Each structure stands twice: as structure tokens, then as C-alpha cells.
Amino acid sequence: MTETLTLDIEAIAAGGDGVARHDGLVVFVPRTVPGDRVVARVTRQRKFGRGQLERIERAGASRVEPRCRHYTVDDCGGCQLQHLDLAAQRAAKVAVVHDALRRIGRRQVAPPVMHAAPAAWRYRQRIAVAVRRRGDARYGGFHCATDPHRVFDLEDCLIADEAVMDLWRSVRAAAGHLPPGDALRVSVRVAGAERAVLVEGGAAAWTDAAAFVAALPPGTGVWWAPDAGRRRRVDGGTDAFAGASFAQVNPAVAGALRQCVVAHVTSRAPRTALDAYAGAGDVAEALQAAGIAVTAVEMDEDAAAAAARRLHAPSRAIAARVEDVLARLLPADVVVVNPPRTGLAESVAHAMESAARPGAALVYVSCDPATLGRDLARMPSWSVARLDAFDMFPQTAHVETVALLVPGAVA
Secondary structure, eight states: OOEEEEEEEEEETTOOOEEEETTTEEEEEEOTTTTTTEEEEEEEEESSEEEEEEEOOOOOOOTTOOOOOHHHSOOOOOSSSSTOOOOHHHHHHHHHHHHHHHHHHHOOOOEEEEEEEEEEESSSSSEEEEEEEEEEEEEEEESSOOTTTTOOOOSTTBBOOOHHHHHHHHHHHHHGSSSSEEEEEEEEEEEOOOOOOOEEOOOSSTTTHHHHTTTTTTTOEEEEEEESSSSSOOOOOOOOOGGGSSSOSHHHHHHHHHHHHHHHHHHTTTSSSEEEEEETTTTHHHHHHTTEEEEOOOSHHHHHHHHHHOOTTTEEESSSSSHHHHHHHHHOOOEEEEOOTTTOOOOOOOHHHHOOOOTTTEEEEEEEEHHHHHHHHHOTTTTEEEEEEEEOOTSOOOOOEEEEESSOOOO
């Protein structure tokens, strides 16, 4: 059932949609802000409604004009909050984290401390672009917010570093040399003087690889992960893919978050620590420097190898799935977990629940408040001692959270 309704937007939900209520029905309307009065085309679903904005009758005080033409003209799904001022974006993210821990995690906690990003624009040092075919030509861009199957041609991304966009434009100009395939994914990364491109997808043979490499700035590392086969370097270099997929999108905020994690760990004066989902070992190396014996666990073999090169005995790195090895690696004085958006595997949460003991601590780094809340509900023997939120991705709905957990009954 679809109907046109006038709605008053009350809040911002996880994911960035505005939230309104109409005759007991909760309605989510993208690209709206608290205080907006809007007319929206609403489709009723079982428990809620989805609205498509038709017009704004009264603008909320926090509404601003989006800077990026792709956001408005192309309905870019890369950002969700460009129409909301920065202070309101951060307040919304604090509320989303707080609500997830109370409603899903069943924890009575204070709102998290918000750590702002130093730059609201041009902060991304890595982007991932979908490449599609139009006739004989290739183009690439991000997916549209209201039609995830549609990809628009990306000219500029205002939250990406200028150097990243320069490298993307080189890739875009050389798209005719990409491997055969109708749907490819290209990741572009710049870190200081280092440039890297990862091409994912395509057939088993890339005959134009040399021409593609030659069209990019000199010294750009190029890797390829075909549909069937292992990731490999194609530009003639011999070094490993040193966890490029783990390179920080926003190094300034990532550094502040890492300092927060390390401070939480060292405040417990541990002898041993377990760093689960360790990536290329940034946290593990910092903990080792503090005199802690660290075991880093990472399933990506290249990233685990990069972590191993940064650690020395008694610290070590293990290439394995956390759920496969956690039980035999416990107990540890402090455990750090930094899982993907899906959160902890249920077996990992249960193992951590069994590991709660006096003097121990668990530092949980989350990129999804909902799965953080779910995992906390599975670990009732741990209490939240401190909660911090990091605005890693301004203009988007994403928020990073660090929860310091200590043994004790849930409040």
C-alpha cells in the first residue's frame, strides 16, 4: 500500500534516514532532518513505512545545502548526511550508538563521548569504485542510494583526498585496458607517496595489464584478484599486498581511535593481550611497544604476514579465523576485538562470556552499533566501563565505537 503523507521528522535513524511517526506507524524518509515537515510517498511494510521525499514544506534548523553535485543529481549512496550540518550529524551518531546499546544491548549507559574528525571533507585516502560497461566503453562510480543496481559515472568525490581523485581519474582514463568483465570493482588508495590500485573481478587472463599499468602514475602498485584465483601483483613488483585492504580510510581519526584502544589496554597493566581481527598489526605493534606480549589473529594471510613482520617474540601473529583459534588462545589479561560490520561470531561472543574474570578487560572496536549491541547482549558478564564514538566518516551515517568492558553484572 502506497500513500502520500505529510510528516514531521523527529530524529535520524541508523543508516541516516529521517524518522517520523504517523498514526502509530514509524516511517523512514531518506535525505530529511529533524524539524523538517515533508510530503513523502510512503509504502507501508509489516512494521514500518518507507518514504520517498517529494517536497519539503518546512526545513529543519540543521538542514544545509549539499556540496556535492553527485549527491543530488546522481542520488549518490556514498554519503547519507550531506544535507545535515556537522554538529547535527555528530549528535545523531551519538544517539544511534546510545540507542543501540540500550535497546539491543540492554545496557543502561551514558551516551558515548564523541571524538570529531579534524576534516569534514577530502579526508578519505581510499575509495572503492564499481566499474560497469556501457556499449564498448567502461565507466565507474558509486551505487545510487535508491537503486543499488545503478552506478553513475564518478567525476569527483568531495570526501576523498585530491590525490585519490587524481589517481582515480588516471584509472578512469585507462578503463579500456581493464580485464574483461561486465562488473569489476576497483579500489584506489594513496598514503603519502604510495599509490595502490586493486582490481577485483574479470576473467582468468588480463592481456592489457601492462598497458593499464603504463597509463597510471609511475610507481603505482597494481594488484588483481580475478573472479577465480588469488590476488597477485601485476605491475612487476614483488612485495606482498601488505594489507592494503586494511589501510585506514581516515588516518587522523584512525590514529585517535588507536590511541584510545591502547590507553584502555595499558590502563589495565596487562602482561598479555590478544588482538583479534588484527588487520596488518597497527594495534598489536603499539601494544608490543608498551611491553605487552601480544598475540595477533587475522584471517587475511597477507595482512597477518605484515603483522608478523612488525612483531617479535614473545609476541606473534597467527593467520586464522578468530572463531577457530580463540578458545585455545584464552585466557589473556586483555582482549581487543575489531570485527567486521557483522560483529562477533556467536561462538566468539560465548567464548568471551566464559572468559570474564577479575582483572580482565575486553576492548571492543565496532563499526556497527547494532551488532555491538547484539554482542553485548550475548555477554552479560561484561559491563560497559567507558564508551567512545569516533566520527571517522563525516557526511556519512557510519560511526566507529570503542567500548571498554570489564567483568561485572550488567547494570
